[in-house]
Amino acid sequence: MEExxxxxxxxxxxxxxxxxxxxxxxxxAVDEKKKAILEACRRRDLDALRTLAESPGGFLSDNIRQQAxxxxxxxxxxxxxxxxxxxxxxxxxxxxxxxxxHKDEDQVQLDVNRAFIYYPDNQSEAQLARQKxxxxxxxxxxxxxxxxxxxxxxxxxxxxxxxxxxPARLHQPSLTSLSLFHIRDFMLPSLAPAVAQLHLLPDILRxxxxxxxxxxxxxxxxxxxxxxxxxxxxxxxxQRAVARLFDALLARPPAFSxxxxxxxxxxxxxxxxxxxxxxPEMLHSILSKLPVPLDLEALLAEAARLEREVPPSACxxxxxxxxxxx
Numbered sequence: 420m421e422e423x424x425x426x427x428x429x430x431x432x433x434x435x436x437x438x439x440x441x442x443x444x445x446x447x448a449v450d451e452k453k454k455a456i457l458e459a460c461r462r463r464d465l466d467a468l469r470t471l472a473e474s475p476g477g478f479l480s481d482n483i484r485q486q487a488x489x490x491x492x493x494x495x496x497x498x499x500x501x502x503x504x505x506x507x508x509x510x511x512x513x514x515x516x517x518x519x520x521h522k523d524e525d526q527v528q529l530d531v532n533r534a535f536i537y538y539p540d541n542q543s544e545a546q547l548a549r550q551k552x553x554x555x556x557x558x559x560x561x562x563x564x565x566x567x568x569x570x571x572x573x574x575x576x577x578x579x580x581x582x583x584x585x586p587a588r589l590h591q592p593s594l595t596s597l598s599l600f601h602i603r604d605f606m607l608p609s610l611a612p613a614v615a616q617l618h619l620l621p622d623i624l625r626x627x628x629x630x631x632x633x634x635x636x637x638x639x640x641x642x643x644x645x646x647x648x649x650x651x652x653x654x655x656x657x658q659r660a661v662a663r664l665f666d667a668l669l670a671r672p673p674a675f676s677x678x679x680x681x682x683x684x685x686x687x688x689x690x691x692x693x694x695x696x697x698x699p700e701m702l703h704s705i706l707s708k709l710p711v712p713l714d715l716e717a718l719l720a721e722a723a724r725l726e727r728e729v730p731p732s733a734c735x736x737x738x739x740x741x742x743x744x745x
Contacts, residue, residue, distance in 0.1 A: 477666030
């Protein structure tokens with residue numbers, strides 16, 4: 420599969436210019452952004468981090484993400500320094516291995532066996548087995564400590580990103596925070612709340628693009644379930660791209676995933692209008708796969724614009740009133 424386009428402001432930028440003082444313009448911009456991100460991390464300035472996460476290139480590198488993501492996830496600054504054990508859990512807590520098994524552990528193992536298909540590259544069989552063992556332990560440890568959470572297929576894709584980007588001491592607290600506060604609706608005994616959220620998508624399209632909304636009116640928005648459920652980690656096939664996307668998704672409310680999908684749908688207008696509206700199965704097939712190439716920076720900018728112009732509260736009002744914004 421072709422790699423998604425990630426137009427980043429990073430060390431890999433190839434379109435360079437030189438200032439009069441001999442300093443490379445792109446390098447200077449990267450350095451300035453790094454300083455801004457690290458300063459925002461030092462001050463734990465959530466507003467600044469959210470703005471920087473949305474700007475081109477996001478947090479630029481995994482080294483910086485290791486500082487920024489835990490702050491966005493609400494982890495306290497001293498969490499892993501003094502109160503937490505080697506797995507990021509308070510040392511007074513019993514080891515997760517001693518807790519009762521979770522009801523979904525068999526499914527976890529089936530999914531972990533299919534993990535690490537696309538990345539990281541060039542792993543030996545022994546390295547891959549080690550990664551899968553770490554991933555399984557990470558997921559099971561969170562589920563055993565929070566047995567009321569229900570596992571869903573694709574959760575392992577999300578956990579895999581955290582495992583690869585963050586240091587080991589932050590794996591469990593970060594996945595726990597994400598599970599409890601960001602994707603909690605997807606970890607209930609039923610996926611009904613997650614499916615219900617999908618209906619925000621046609622509301623967004625109705626407000627932002629009425630002709631496209633009418634064209635898709637016979638197609639249920641279930642095509643967006645995989646992407647929104649897994650924070651797109653199941654569908655994006657390069658670590659660099661999915662990590663950059665997580666910068667924005669961790670910085671925004673959960674509904675932002677739906678605005679991102681609305682931006683993806685709008686980016687495919689020509690392809691969708693070329694398919695008759697009375698062929699919802701064909702439209703569903705097109706929309707259930709992400710376009711290639713995937714211009715993440717343009718899509719994130721469009722998603723942010725849509726969220727500003729059509730906020731969830733407006734959609735809720737619109738659903739109840741014909742005169743509402745949605």
